[in-house]
Amino acid sequence: MNVFDTELKEVKVIEPTVFQDHRGFFMESYHAKKFKGHGLGYDFVQDNHSLSLEKNVIRGLHYQLGPYAQTKLVRVITGAIFDVAVDIRKGSPTYGKWVGVTLSAKNHRMLLVPKGFAHGFCTLTVNTHVQYKVDAYYSAENDRGILWNDPVLSIDWPVSAPILSDKDQKQPLLKDAEIHFQYKADAALL
Numbered sequence: 001m002n003v004f005d006t007e008l009k010e011v012k013v014i015e016p017t018v019f020q021d022h023r024g025f026f027m028e029s030y031h032a033k034k035f036k037g038h039g040l041g042y043d044f045v046q047d048n049h050s051l052s053l054e055k056n057v058i059r060g061l062h063y064q065l066g067p068y069a070q071t072k073l074v075r076v077i078t079g080a081i082f083d084v085a086v087d088i089r090k091g092s093p094t095y096g097k098w099v100g101v102t103l104s105a106k107n108h109r110m111l112l113v114p115k116g117f118a119h120g121f122c123t124l125t126v127n128t129h130v131q132y133k134v135d136a137y138y139s140a141e142n143d144r145g146i147l148w149n150d151p152v153l154s155i156d157w158p159v160s161a162p163i164l165s166d167k168d169q170k171q172p173l174l175k176d177a178e179i180h181f182q183y184k185a186d187a188a189l190l
């Protein structure tokens with residue numbers, strides 16, 4: 001496996017070793033010891049899987065508050081997504097900055113989104129299956145979001161009129177969002 005930095009140094013792209021043969025391929029989609037060897041020793045506790053039927057679905061931008069914050073290891077099983085992480089750690093030198101990476105069933109790439117970052121993706125295909133590990137359990141009471149097209153974030157989504165959940169249509173702007181992450185104080189979280 002190879003691990004690459006992104007413009008946000010804590011957000012990593014992981015390219016697993018893929019063993020191709022005449023039958024298809026095999027890859028280790030997660031290996032605790034190898035990940036730890038790359039400084040990615042997270043204790044994941046929950047696996048999530050979402051299917052988006054149409055292209056141009058945006059899910060996000062989501063995060064969980066403070067003690068319930070989740071690190072996410074995201075990958076695409078079928079289709080492709082434009083996957084986005086946003087630094088929402090107050091005091092961070094890259095606060096409000098975002099990075100976008102295309103993850104697909106073809107490139108096998110994964111994105112590691114640490115605690116302190118909001119996460120969202122836009123589907124680039126129909127029938128897009130996304131699977132991701134998180135290192136903290138879902139907490140509905142602590143689930144928060146930021147508006148996908150916040151003009152300050154100015155994320156370069158590949159769509160201008162996406163398919164959104166009712167919830168995501170009404171998310172607050174970053175400036176109004178309830179955020180508990182302090183860059184210094186939360187350094188241990190990352």
Ligand SMILES: Cc1cn([C@H]2C[C@H](O)[C@@H](COP(=O)(O)OP(=O)(O)O[C@H]3O[C@H](C)C(=O)[C@H](O)[C@H]3O)O2)c(=O)[nH]c1=O
Pocket residue numbers: 048050059060062063072119120121138165167
């Ligand atoms: C996230 C989650 C949701 N749910 C329930 C709550 C709702 O009744 C239903 C759909 O949830 P939601 O509309 O928040 O699903 P997405 O819009 O795909 O949200 C996810 O998409 C973005 C990209 C993320 O990074 C988050 O992991 C997550 O927020 O599943 C659960 O029961 N457990 C969970 O862990």
